[in-house]
Amino acid sequence: MLGVGALLIPGQEIRGIISKGEKPAIAVPDFRGAGEAQRFMDTFNATLWDQLAGSGVLKMVAKSYYPLEVPQQPQDFKPPTTLGSTAPAAPGRRGDAPKPQSNGPWLTDWSNPPVSANDLAFGYTAVQNGQLVLRGWLYNLAQPDPQSAQAIGKIYFGTLDAEGAKKVAREFAADILQFFGAKSLAGTKIYFVSDRSGAKEIWSMDYDGSNQRELTHYKSVSTMPTTSADGRLFAFTTYAQGNPKIMVYSADTDRRLPFINPVSSAVETPEFTPDGHRIMFAASLEGWVQICIADTNGGGMRRISHVRAIEVSPKINPKNANEVVFISGRGGSEQLWRMNIDGGDLEMLTSGQGYVANPSWSPSGQLVAFAWTLGYEPGNYNIFVMDVASRKYVQLTHGSGRNENPWWAPDGVHIVFSSKQRQVTQLYSMLADGTGVQQLTTQGNNIQPVWSKATN
Amino acid sequence: MRINPRTLSAAVFAMVLLAASAGCKKKIPVATAPPPSAPTSTTPPAAPPPPGVSAARINSFTAEPRSIERGQSATLRWSIANATEMSLDQGLGAVAANGTRQVFPSNTTTYTLTGRGPGGTDTRSVTVEVSSAPAPPPPPPSRGPTINGIDLLTREAQDAYFDYDKSELREDARQAMTRDAELLKRIFAADPSFSVAIEGHCDERGSAEYNLGLGDRRATAAKEFLVQLGVPADRLTTISYGKDRPVCTEENEACYQRNRRAHLSPAR
Numbered sequence: 001m002l003g004v005g006a007l008l009i010p011g012q013e014i015r016g017i018i019s020k021g022e023k024p025a026i027a028v029p030d031f032r033g034a035g036e037a038q039r040f041m042d043t044f045n046a047t048l049w050d051q052l053a054g055s056g057v058l059k060m061v062a063k064s065y066y067p068l069e070v071p072q073q074p075q076d077f078k079p080p081t082t083l084g085s086t087a088p089a090a091p092g093r094r095g096d097a098p099k100p101q102s103n104g105p106w107l108t109d110w111s112n113p114p115v116s117a118n119d120l121a122f123g124y125t126a127v128q129n130g131q132l133v134l135r136g137w138l139y140n141l142a143q144p145d146p147q148s149a150q151a152i153g154k155i156y157f158g159t160l161d162a163e164g165a166k167k168v169a170r171e172f173a174a175d176i177l178q179f180f181g182a183k184s185l186a187g188t189k190i191y192f193v194s195d196r197s198g199a200k201e202i203w204s205m206d207y208d209g210s211n212q213r214e215l216t217h218y219k220s221v222s223t224m225p226t227t228s229a230d231g232r233l234f235a236f237t238t239y240a241q242g243n244p245k246i247m248v249y250s251a252d253t254d255r256r257l258p259f260i261n262p263v264s265s266a267v268e269t270p271e272f273t274p275d276g277h278r279i280m281f282a283a284s285l286e287g288w289v290q291i292c293i294a295d296t297n298g299g300g301m302r303r304i305s306h307v308r309a310i311e312v313s314p315k316i317n318p319k320n321a322n323e324v325v326f327i328s329g330r331g332g333s334e335q336l337w338r339m340n341i342d343g344g345d346l347e348m349l350t351s352g353q354g355y356v357a358n359p360s361w362s363p364s365g366q367l368v369a370f371a372w373t374l375g376y377e378p379g380n381y382n383i384f385v386m387d388v389a390s391r392k393y394v395q396l397t398h399g400s401g402r403n404e405n406p407w408w409a410p411d412g413v414h415i416v417f418s419s420k421q422r423q424v425t426q427l428y429s430m431l432a433d434g435t436g437v438q439q440l441t442t443q444g445n446n447i448q449p450v451w452s453k454a455t456n
Numbered sequence: 457m458r459i460n461p462r463t464l465s466a467a468v469f470a471m472v473l474l475a476a477s478a479g480c481k482k483k484i485p486v487a488t489a490p491p492p493s494a495p496t497s498t499t500p501p502a503a504p505p506p507p508g509v510s511a512a513r514i515n516s517f518t519a520e521p522r523s524i525e526r527g528q529s530a531t532l533r534w535s536i537a538n539a540t541e542m543s544l545d546q547g548l549g550a551v552a553a554n555g556t557r558q559v560f561p562s563n564t565t566t567y568t569l570t571g572r573g574p575g576g577t578d579t580r581s582v583t584v585e586v587s588s589a590p591a592p593p594p595p596p597p598s599r600g601p602t603i604n605g606i607d608l609l610t611r612e613a614q615d616a617y618f619d620y621d622k623s624e625l626r627e628d629a630r631q632a633m634t635r636d637a638e639l640l641k642r643i644f645a646a647d648p649s650f651s652v653a654i655e656g657h658c659d660e661r662g663s664a665e666y667n668l669g670l671g672d673r674r675a676t677a678a679k680e681f682l683v684q685l686g687v688p689a690d691r692l693t694t695i696s697y698g699k700d701r702p703v704c705t706e707e708n709e710a711c712y713q714r715n716r717r718a719h720l721s722p723a724r
Binding site: 200221223224237239242243244265266268269282284287288289310311312313327329333334355357358371378379381404447448 | 620621660661662663664665666668669670671672673675676677680693694695696697700
């Protein structure tokens, strides 16, 4: 089973996010809809909650703590009257401060215990000219009055159906997350490998698992997808023409682009350089699979490693195109290594224990997620994250099954990975501290996810 | 945080490839459709029997099936009353009053049953339609002794087995490859156009990426050994399938060992 990871992940990037005390607490009461709009509010409320909760940057205050009176618009807020000489004193023990009398919803209803929220999202929907209209507000509850509390007050339009309700909920959530400095994953895409159509093909889906689509139809074995930093190219390894070779595709047209493979019995694990001009890969040369680099059309091929060991999965630091991590068997069992892109300054990053696979850089270029059998039998991988500078690492999954193929999301907060449970391998996303696991696929076996930037 | 319920199982759809028949130069004759319910027997109008004397009477005479392909058989079945002599034509001769007979006509044949009795004679005929069987497809273009090589390789070649995460040939693997070297030399001598792909395979525990390299390594190690024993290198190719083509999928060492192998197959 997947477990909750330790909370002390090194690295500036996610330190603030994973230490729970620092997450802003947000209250998100259910929105209601006027007239016809009410039919889609279950969908709306579920979508808004999931989007905010799944971001990993907010503490969601449970709805059971919320006051009964829920504001729907700014004018609903009514300051409480402090009882003075004009009214008889409420019964109470001597010495108690006079209790304010509620006149309606007020900021402190939400900022005081038991809710104890820092922020409140509220609003309502209605139908206007056949469209679904959302009026949404975000209030900072530390402020003394509604006027100064307003952080967001916007109108959103969608079609009058469940899709429209999801759309306005996502847009409102994106604005809220942007206010808190979180990057939205909306529009990002996950490439992966699925065998559900009878052969291993390259597929893509939206970041939340929706819109799953088969991109290749070679009816062979097509695996190990990767994507360029700008999201406009993807590449993979395929047996479509006999021995495993790399193919490069345009993500805009889903069409194949020219790539001349080296003369080799096996070419695999493609990886674009951050500028998108070159491609690193592993190719069998003189009997050993070695790290190579070439132009994105395959020209100008150069061999980087020269060692009697298997070396695969080169991954280039997105913030430092000179730094490469990769998997090498040169020290015995396959481990995580780093080097300069010319092959110099080699060092082994993992301890030499167990077997390591599937490195993936965080967008910040500080952390590497990877799969490691440390503490388990061969084949029983778990997901780890290492701060490359200090080589400190943390284990995110704690299963006896296979948890592998981690890939960082462009937001730097999420990781997508594959997990084999009960003979079937599916894709899951989680927060980089190992919590918030969500299943993304259900059909066939699904492996090797690659989280691509939004291209638009 | 909401966690979606895990789906416990998921369907893997088997792909069915419908192989279309290769184009042939000769048109294959189409099997003839059975004739539209041709009458199987003809009954001449029966003459009224002489008063007081019973005439021979054929109660039934059938063929089953009425329509066969050449080489197949049909069964004649009959029943005759009041007859003293009963016979079938087509050289079948005298028969009993009630009986069956299996016939193997090579062409469409009409069988006539005759019953004679003191009161008169009755005859009835039945026709068995014989169609020629559809011709088999022409033999594939001759590939000389290649067929033999494929058979030999498939039947006699032995796999080389490896330790986990290793590509060195163990003693048992060297023995298997030594026998394979002699086999390959025989096959190559008999068929100069034959070549062999050495497949490298791994068990499922390593990563897909590393296993592709490891399978390549195992195939290469097997090839190098065969070449050392005098097998011509230009007749051998290598291909790694990593862990994508296991011979078994159980999660135990016996199955893992069967998958950690180099395997010889005819090159395409």
